[in-house]
Amino acid sequence: MSTTDYDAELDACGLYCPEPVMMLHSRISDVAPGKILRVIATDPSTTRDIPRFCQFLGHELVSHVEQGDQFIYLIRRGE
Template identity: 50%
Template sequence: MNKLTFEYQQLLDTSGLYCPEPIMLLHTKLNEMQVGEILLLIATDPATTKDVPKFSQFLKHPLVHQEETQQQYRYWLKKLG
């Protein structure tokens, strides 16, 4: 089975950090990005499975894709205006 790959222009690895740090860093990183760029957020905090989609919806930066492995969560968000 082929694994889908999603392109991204920016990477933010918050592995080992816990709420609220991943969301605070995500907010800062998105502010630094250009409109239209995709950010890959890597996290190990299970709370991000609820926090990132809420953040995405609230600030209107679409969550393009998310996936979960045994101990890692990955989120692709698109920076909008």
């Protein structure tokens, strides 16, 4: 992924539930509606928590990939 694939980034590596989602909640408000936030995390619980966060708050989970011990999400901010 290049920086042209997303507009902002949140590095939550080394943090554990509930910190990644709490940081995501704060950081997504800095992203304009329709723009993409890239989230990198190492906590496996994010595979459950981030999709639920997106569904509950109306954001689009564009992609989720696992690279080694990292979970990488692209989230398009909803209105």
